[in-house]
Each structure stands twice: as structure tokens, then as C-alpha cells.
Amino acid sequence: MTLGQVPFVVSALLVVIGLYALLFKRNLIKMVIGVSIIETGVNLFLVTVGYRAGGQAPIYTYSDPTTLRVLPTPQALTLTSIVIGLATTALLLSFVVFIHRHYQTLDAEKIKELKG
Amino acid sequence: MKKALTVAAFLLVAAFLVVAATTMRPFGEPSHSEMDDYFLVNCQTEVVANNVVTAVVFDYRGFDTLGEATVLFAAVVGVLALFRTVREDER
Amino acid sequence: MIVSSVAFFAVAAVLSLCMIISVVRIGLGPTVADRVVGLDTINTMVVATMIVLAAAFDQVVFVDVAIIYALLSFVGTLYVARYLEKSP
Amino acid sequence: MIAETILQIVTLTLIICGAVLAVTLRDLLSSVIALAAASLLVSLEFYLLQAPDVAIAEAGIGAALTTAIYIIALRRTRRKEQQ
Amino acid sequence: MLVFLATSIVAFAAYLLLTLPSGTVGLWSVEELVAGAVLAALTGLIARNVGFPAERKERRAMLRMFNPLRWVLFLVYLFGPFLFAMARANLDVAYRVITGKIRPGIVKLMPELSTDLGRTLMANSITLTPGTLSVDIDEDTHALYVHWINVSNTEPSSREVCGSFEAWARRITE
Amino acid sequence: MTILIYVLFGIGLAASVLGSVALVRFPDVYTRLHGATKCTTFGSIFTTAAVIVYGFARGGAAHQTLAIHSIIALVALLLTNPTGSHAIARAAHRSGVKPVGAVVDRLEEES
């Protein structure tokens, strides 16, 4: 019983779900949630790319140095990407708070400028 | 019209992404990566750290980390700028 | 090897099956508080799963993740509870 | 091996469920809760993929801090998603 | 200053526990001890305002917990009556889950405990035992409102709801 | 020792499954909290205890560290979990969720 490409498909589905929220939801916070979900999907994808079947975590403490290891670089990239995601979310939510302060609504349709 | 276009674009991107996912190599069999093998083999002698991920984050790819710290700094400065007190006369 | 790692994996798998019910509860509601209960249950389950998996992988350092998880999931729950308590 | 695969499949399925719930639930607070749950499960998935560093980061940032920031933002904005 | 020291000691102990079998000096290596001391001092500096309450009485109650005898008592309580009560309550709840027979209600307890620490210990013990759940605590009257899954008496004593928890909480914290 | 570990796992799993079932069986937030959080905590205590026993039984620095860190995780769980449940219950009550089929609600009466 192997997983095949299931993890990749799951991360792609996460991106799709996030895109759906971003495109079709009218609430601004829902859109931010969509962005968060896309970020999560991309992070999951990056870590999945680096997984080597039967490998152990790339940490040598208390561990047999000869075993197979998973690839460390995607994990490093994901760490960076997670913190970037937090920064993005914080900034987006600050904008949402200010939009609410000015318009007293979070509905993207009602904020006429937002339609572009 | 606009709605239909959006839906079409969304479906296109969705199909695109799922196709991308299914054309990947099978899960658990990444390509042979010389870069990562180099990290795994030489980390303990070159950087003298047991945690290879930290070694990659701070040594081999330290510049990314600097950029990432910069992103966080930018976010903090941005939030600060948003929540600053604005004098009445500059509105 | 006094217990084979398969046993640990089996325990973790059963725990993960329990998580399904919690996610169902998050989906069904009916009140927000019910959903938080589901979240809290998942937290506890995940901590247990992580500890068991650390033994299964035979990787000592993995337990640190479980500790952090146990300590920090609390913060999220408190934030939600506080929001709920202030604005019905 | 089978147990491990079941574990992975269940976790991945639950991540998708959490994400779908986060998008579809009307109540924004519930959405945030579902997002937190999805984030926690993603952390478990990272753990299963032998990435403890990332799992810690995701647990700390996804579970605690992102939820906190969302709740703080929700505090002064309206909770119900208008449709 | 006392507060700072106390927080630092707790932090140091926690750090030492985390890095237990690491070296040759006792159980620890020299670097770990030095790092632990520095970090504990740092923690004490950061956490001293939060770690201890402002009121004198509560502060003294917290400091009282540094007595090792109380720790022994606490451990005895944890592995003795508490675990036993928890196991028994679990069986009880298992029965209720299967049969669906419940008789819930929120009852009021007036614990005779003088410190927040004791009340917290008791409330958490109650919460951790299935079947009972502390819903709210009144900040002024110190009344504890407990959701009880099998209400046999609408005005119960603390003994009926949670067994010997109150006595143990008093013994440990006062 | 192996048997002890299996027994501990058995108790832990039973309690966890029970808690999860309680999540669907019980009618309202408070009773679900009884089942879910408490029973799963009980289950977690035992599964963790099994790992602790395993760690000490295997011996060696690595597995002792495993056991000690598991103990710390357990302490963290025991410290945070009841508090979280309490916070949820209080929030639920304040946000107006009534206990279903309550025989008595003293909190509602007095506030």
C-alpha cells in the first residue's frame, strides 16, 4: 500500500480551495483565510517534495548516523516560507481592520472601489 | 460575463494544478539531489552542527534567512505605520 | 526492541481515526463552542499521537514538538474562548 | 507500514476537510477554528514527513499566533459573513 | 527580588529537566549549566511581573509552594486519590456514553480555600475528572459553579461532587 | 514490561475512543466537554505513560531523554488542558449556550 501522488494532490487541492475562497468569497477575512490556505498548501508541497521514503529527520542528535535521511533543503525553504506567511497574514488583517474602520463593512461587493 | 470568466480561469488553474501534482515523481522518491547529499554528509564537519536544517537555514542558505528576517521587519514596520497616530492637520 | 514500532504506529493510527470524529464535530457545530471543543480534542489527540510517533520513529528529539504543541495549542484555545466570552 | 499509510491518508483527508470547512462555514469565528484545526493537522503531517523543525514552526505560528492575529482582527470587525 | 529569584529557580529547574542526561557534571555538562543559569536569569527578568500576582497574600501562597514537602504531597495526591477518582469517573462516563443516561446541571460549590492557588488546583482537578466541569468562578464570593453530569442533589456539598479534592487542595497549598 | 506497555496502550486507546464517541453521543457543549476533553486527556496520560515506561525500559541516554521529555509533555498537557476546558465552558455559558436538559442551573439563576 503506497501513497503514490496523494500528498501532492492534497497540496494542490489546498491551493485550489484557497483560490476558490479568494475568488468567490465576498468577505475580506474569508479572502485572507484563502490566502492562508494557499500558503499552507504550498508549504505542504515543499515538505512533501523533500521526503525520502524510509528516511529519518536530518538531525543527528541521538540518532544512528548511517541511516537514510530526508532532504533538508525543502524544510529550510518551508521555514522561511512559514514566517513570510505569518508576516503577510498580519499585514493583510491590519488592512482589513482599517477597511472596516472606514467602511463599516467587510463585503467586497459593497466596497465599490474594491471591484477594480 | 466577468463572473463566467472568473469561473473559467479558476477551473483552468485548478485543473492545471491537479495535473501538475499528478505528474510529479511518486511520493517518497525525490530526485537525486547532490546539494542535499552534500549538506547531509558535510554538515557535521563543516558547520559542526547536528541539526542539518538549522545548518542549512543559517549557514548554507543564510542569505534567505536574512531576507526572511527582513520580511518580518517590513511587516512590523508596516503594521506600525498603519496603526500610528496621525495628526489631524495632515489628513 | 521490547515493543515493535508497528504497535506504536497502530496506536497512532487508531488515535488518528478518533480525530475524524472531532473534525466532524467542527463541521457540524451547532454552536461555536462545540467547534472549539472539537479543536481542543484534536489538540489532545495530536499531542498523544506525536509522543507515540516519537517512540515509533525512534527519534528522541521529536518529543520537543509535542511539548511545544501541548503548550501552545492552549494559547489558541484561550483566544477563541475569550472572543466568544466577550461577544455573544 | 500499513498503519503508517492509514495515518498519512487520514491526516491528509482531515487537512482537506479542515480547509473546506474553513472556506465554507458562514460564521467567521468557526472558519478561524477550522483553519486552526487544519493548521494543527498540517503540523502533524510535517511531523509524519520527518520535518520536526517545520512542525514546530507550524505549531507555534499556525496554531497559536495566526489564530491570535485572526481573533484580534475579528474583534473589531463583524463576525457573520454577509451573503 | 525574591520574586525574580523564585521565577529564575523554577526556570532553571525546568531547563535542567529538559537537558537532563547531557554530560559529566552530575548529570549535566558545564555548558548546559552555564547556559541554563543565564537563560533562567533572563526568564526571571521577563516573567517576574507576570509570574507572580500583585497581592501579598497570593504571592506568599505561591512562594509557599517552594517547600519540597508540598511537592511530595502534590505527587502523592496526583498518583493516589486523583488518579483513582479519575479512573473511576472515566468508567462512570463510559457507562453514560454507552447508555446515554445523563442528568446534567450546574451546581454551586463554596470551597473553603483561602488562596487562588488552592482554588485553581481544586477547579482543575474537578475539570480533569470526567463528569464534573468547573464552568465559572466568582471573583468575589469565590463560589465555584460546576457542571455535573449526574446531579443527585441540587445543593450538594463539595464531598459529593468531587470527593476529597478540597481537602487535598487545602493540604497542599495552605 | 512489554505487557505493561500494551496494557497502558489499551487503557489509553479505550479512553480516547470513548471520548471521541462521547463527542457525537452527548447533546450539548458541556456534556461533550466531559466526554471529549477529559476522556481524551485520560487516554493521553496512559499512552504517554506507555511511552515513558518504554523509554525507561529501553535505557540509555537517548531513551531516557525520550521518557523525560514525555513527562514534560504530560505535565504541560495536564496543566493546560483543564484550563482550556474551563475557558471553553465559561465562554460557552457567557455566550448564551444553555445546558440541554439541565436539572438545575445555579449559575443562570444567580447572575
Added chain:
Amino acid sequence: MSSGMSVIVRTVTRFTYALIIVFGFYVIMHGHLTPGGGFQGGAVVASAFALALVAFGTAGLKGALNRHLLQSLEEVGALAFLGLAFAGVGTAFFYNILANSGSVFGGSDPAALASGGVLPLMNWAVGLKVMTGIASILIIMVIGARKEATE
């Protein structure tokens, strides 16, 4: 978020606060040995601040978390990280000058605490940056939200 939560939560927070902070410091300190590092430890400590913020409220935290101090510390952390990167400029930017040098963190045993060259120092710089940065984001957002409420 002016007032705090119930007394039970506050009392437990008094314990967990110090515990989380010490654990965050442990994660930062052992970043080159066990999973973790600057980001993760910083995020953990920032979560401790978030916990204090939610349990005690901003009113209950008077003086415990100074916003301006946090911001200054963040800049110091960022500058320290940049400085550590500059330190290797004799060979190349980001060159690890301390590894295998025999000085403070230059031990050659990768399992010991005193190893990793500039890695622990960078961990600390980034940890300081992340914990103060995220904490100031949270505090600014909370205070800003409260200011808006009184408007």
C-alpha cells in the same frame, strides 16, 4: 482586551508563562542540536507574550511588556544578524568564521552545546528579532483595536 480572563486561567498562566518562555529559550539555545532554532523559539516566546496578553489583558500587563522597548530590541536583533553576516566578509558575506575555530562556539564535537560556529549566535539574533517582532505586531494590533473601540 483590557481586562483579563477568569482567575483559574490567570493562575495557570503564571506557571505556563515562565514554562513557555524557558522552553522557547531552550529551543533557541539548542537550535543546532535539536529541532528548532531562532524562528521556532522566537515564535514560542512570542506565543508566551500572546498568552499573557489574552489572560491578563492589556490593563493587567502594565509595564510587563513595553512596546517601545520591544521595537528597539527588534531592530537590535536585526542589526545583530546583519552584523554577524558582515563578520565573515573577510572571506565572503555569511562566511561562518567561528566554526571549528576553537573559540566560544567553535568546538568540533557536533553533539555538544558549544558547537556550530556562528549558528547559535545567529539563532539568538533571529530569535530576539522574531519574538520581539511578533510580540510588537500583536501588541500594536490589540492596542490599535482598543483605540478604535473608544473612538
Added chain:
Amino acid sequence: MNALLHHAPVLLVAVPLLGAFAVPLVGKLGSGLRRFFVGLIALLTTAIAGYLAASFYAAGASPIVYVLGGRLSLPSGMVAPIRIMFELDGLSVFMMLITALAALAAVLYTSSFWKERSGATLKDSLMLLLIVGIFGMEMTGDLFNFFVFLEITSIAACSLVGFRVWNGRSQEAAFKVMTLYTLSGLFVLLAVGLLYGQYGGLNIAYLATMIGSGAALVDKIALGLLLTGLAMKAGAVPMHMWAPDAYGEAPGAASILLVANSQASLYGLFRVLFTLYGSAYSPQSLAWILIGLAVLTIIVGVTMALVQRDLKRLIAFGAVSQIGYMMLAVGVGFAAMTALQPSDFGFVALQGGLFHMINDAACIGLLFLAAGIVIRRAGTRDLQGMGGIAHDLKWTTAFFMLGAFALAGMPPLNGFASKLMIYESTFRLSPVLAIVAILASILLLAVFLRAFQAAFLGPRTEPTDVMRPVPISMLVSMGLLALVVVAFGLFPGFFVDRIVTPAAQALWSGRDAYIQAVMSGMGG
């Protein structure tokens, strides 16, 4: 090679970064000191950029590689570079010069406003961060590092767009821009992940060699994601609607940096198309997609500009249409390059497109800076409410006119020089496209004439702001850009030969040199 020149690429990023980190600390000591500090940092950055460019061109424009944290050579048998590296070829240096110009103008412009405004420290810090991000994007030779810098620019740019917190529209614009930027960044990251999973490397040169050897489906998907993300961020048509909001709402000095930011994304697009994938792989249909998008961008930009009443939005739509011209030129070049018989009009097209980049930065920057002063003086952004500015602000009027004419392609100015090259080469590919481009240009002239007439001419109106002379540093900043406009218009051949041709060559035939610069140091 001396030490300063050796470290110059990294100093170009590190110096503004140091400035950005230190500005809040310096700002506590006083605003005068802060302004001096920021100006010093900007001058230093420009000086380094100029020095680097001068030595680069003097050395024959061969790529420079700087490896962060080590040396280029690896143990024998390795072919993958393990560390992050900066790699500068003609295109990077050219883009770097544009950015340096924009950065200097922006910092000079902002360094003395009429009066000290709140959050000036934070604004300075954000602008320096944006400069850091743009420089990083243009110089890095590592794909993930490119993403990180992309995110730095996103966050700094959006904070600047949302800087006017008292205005609800700026917040909406910032939200929209941030969402799109994040989305584009995540697409890029996804593509990076795909390429890493396929080839196990992140270095652009390394990936280019691997892609050159075999074209898998994954490559095509990654290419699609990269192009979508970068075109989105550059402001090409299907996703152009963020651009006018962003340019319109940002503070005047930040607008010019946003233009530079869009151009950096465009640079990323070119880098992906020409270097990462290369002509051997990319199909010709891609060139036509690019051309189609470009023409749409031109048309949409100009027609939308026609109906605007808001001065800044009008200029912003002008900027969108200019992005279209650049894409058109590069698309034509790409089409010529991938054709069976590569013809040299493609090279002219590339030259024209790249030359138009620096011209666009100068003209649009000039217009935005002048518009900032005009809006400040008129107290409104609506063209209807303005008028008679020319009576008070002689210099600003002159600068605005210069910028508008140059942008519309009037003969003696730089816009004419570059647009002529574009028309010429486009005509040889397809006459219809050239005619469309020329017509759009004429329309643009009409737009700007109308704006000029409405804002500057007409009877003198009472200014809402207290009459004060325009600060000298603003005039200097605009004068700098005006100098570029005039000089590039009068001596186009000189500049094209010196700086544009190496950049065009880097696109046209520089792929092998780019790869060799990294890969030849490997395995030794």
C-alpha cells in the same frame, strides 16, 4: 580585483538593509539626523551601483558571480552549486542602474517635505526595504532567493500603498495589491518547489542546464506558474487592475519605486523566459501569448487613461500601457529569436524594449513626482478642481510637460528614441501591431495634453495649501530625472551602445555565458 569591487554586489543589498534596520533607531535621535542618514545611505547605494556598473562595463560585460558564505569551487565530482549566489550579467546591471536612479530620486524627493509628517521614520525604512528587495531581485542567481526578495518588495510596497491611513481607498488598494502580490509570490514558490523536486537544485544557472537537457511536463507547468505569477506582479492585462490603485494611492515618492518594482518583476519574467528556459525550449506560441498580452495591456492602459479624472490614476494607467510596450518589444524579440531563422530585428526590438524601461522609469517617475507637488498644491486629485498651477510652479510645470511629452514619444526626448526602435522592429514582424502601438501612443499624447491643460493652464485658482516654495531637494530630484529624459533623448546612440546593448545581448545570446559563469567554477 580589489575588495570593494569584489563585495560590491552584496554591499548593494546590505547597505540599504543596514539603513532600513537602523533608521528607526536613528530616528529617535532627531528628524534632521535621520534625513541625513537616509540621504547618505541612498547616495552610498547609488555610488556603489555606479562604481559596480562602471567596472562591469569596463571589464567587457562578462558576468560577475558572488557566492555568499564561501567560494564557488566545490569538491570534485559535484555539479550543483550549494550556496546562494549573486550573478550579474548585462541585464542585471542595467536593471540595477534603473533602480539606483529611481531610488536616488525617491529618497531625495521624500527627504524634505513641506513639513514633518507622522510616520516619516517608518516611511523611510519601508522605502529602503523596497529598494533592498528590488536590488535583490535583480541580482540574485538563486530562484528561492528571488522569491524571498519578491516577498520583501511585496510587503514593503503594500505598506507604502496603505500608508495614508486616513484614506479608506488607500487601504482597499493596499489590500488588493497585497492579495495579488502574495498570490503571485506563492505561484512563484510553487514553481520553485516543482523545479526543485525535478532537478534537486535552486540555482538559476544550474536549473537552466538541467532544463536545457530535457523538457518534461513539469518544466512546462513550472514555466506557466512563473509566467503567471510574474506577469501578475508586473501589472500585465488580466491582472492589471491593482496597478492604478497602487500607483494612485501611494505617496508620491513611493510611486516611482513601485514602477521600479513592476519593472523588476518584468525583469524576472525575462530572466525566466530567456535564461532559465531559453530559446531552445520555449515554443514560439509563448512569444505570441506575450505579444497578445502586451497589445491588450497597451490598449487597456491607454483607453482607461482616457476616461480618468483623477490625475494620479491617469498617470498610473499611462504606466500600465508602458509596461505593455516593454512586453511587446521583448515578445517581438522572443518571437524573432525562437523563429527558425533568427533575424536581427529581434535584437533591435530587445534593445528598444530595454531602453524603454529606463526611459519609462524616468518619465513616469517625473510625472508622479510632479503630480505629487501639484496635488499637494491644489488640494485635490480631481482634474476638474485644478487649474492654473502653471502660474505658481514654473519648474514643476516644465518637468511635467517634459515627462508627458517624453512618455508619449515626442521626437527630441527619450521616449521617442526607444519607441522608434520598438515600432521599427514590430513593423517587421507584423505591421498591424506597429500601427496599434503608434495609435496608442498618439492617444496617450492626447490624454496627457488634456491633463496638462486641465491642471496647469487656465485661470489661477486659490491654492488650499499655504504658499510655500517647492523645496530644493524635490526640484533636484525631478531635475535628475529630467536630465535623464533629455540626455537619453539627445544622445540615444551613446547610451544604447554603452548600457542597453550589453543588456540586450544578455537576453539575445547571453544564456551560455550566464550558465558558464557559474558552472565552470564547479567540479574543479
